[in-house]
Amino acid sequence: VDLAYKTAEKEGEVYMLGHIVHNENVVKELEKAGTKVINDLDKVPNGKPILFRAHGTVPKVWDEAEEKGTNIIDATCPLVTEIHEEARKLSAENRRIIIIGDHGHDEVNG
Numbered sequence: 287v288d289l290a291y292k293t294a295e296k297e298g299e300v301y302m303l304g305h306i307v308h309n310e311n312v313v314k315e316l317e318k319a320g321t322k323v324i325n326d327l328d329k330v331p332n333g334k335p336i337l338f339r340a341h342g343t344v345p346k347v348w349d350e351a352e353e354k355g356t357n358i359i360d361a362t363c364p365l366v367t368e369i370h371e372e373a374r375k376l377s378a379e380n381r382r383i384i385i386i387g388d389h390g391h392d393e394v395n396g
Contacts, residue, residue, distance in 0.1 A: 287306060287307060287312060287316070289359065290302070290306055290316055290321050290337055290361070291319050293335055293337060294319045294320030294321050297320075297334065297335050297357075299320040299322055299334060300320065300321050300322070300334070300335050300336070300337050300359065301321075301322045301324050301330045301334060301335065301337070302322070302324070302336065302337045303323075303324060303325065303326075303327065303338075303343070303347065304325070304339065305323055306321070306337070306339050327350055327351055327356070330351075334357070335356070335358070336356050336357070336359065337359040338358060338360050338361060338362060340362060340363040340366065341363065341366055342362045342366045342367070342370060
């Protein structure tokens with residue numbers, strides 16, 4: 287949340303694919319500060335940053351943002367990054383990876 291505030295203050299606005307938190311009051315304050323919640327990477331204006339949230343972002347979206355030259359602000363939790371790295375390593379070893387969670391939920395997708 288602090289990174290979203292700081293980025294909005296520095297850049298004038300920052301875009302996020304979905305809400306960074308599930309707290310309605312915090313979401314409203316972030317919007318006042320200049321954060322913009324979008325549902326499509328194409329809605330990020332050229333030169334504006336996108337903040338990838340703490341639970342991570344699917345590789346396809348990350349790759350698409352990099353290809354477009356979008357300024358990516360990575361707010362991925364270090365523990366999530368560690369889990370992603372471990373999953374990639376196990377996948378490379380042809381190990382089966384089972385993810386338990388709500389299908390389609392942002393945290394599971396990330």
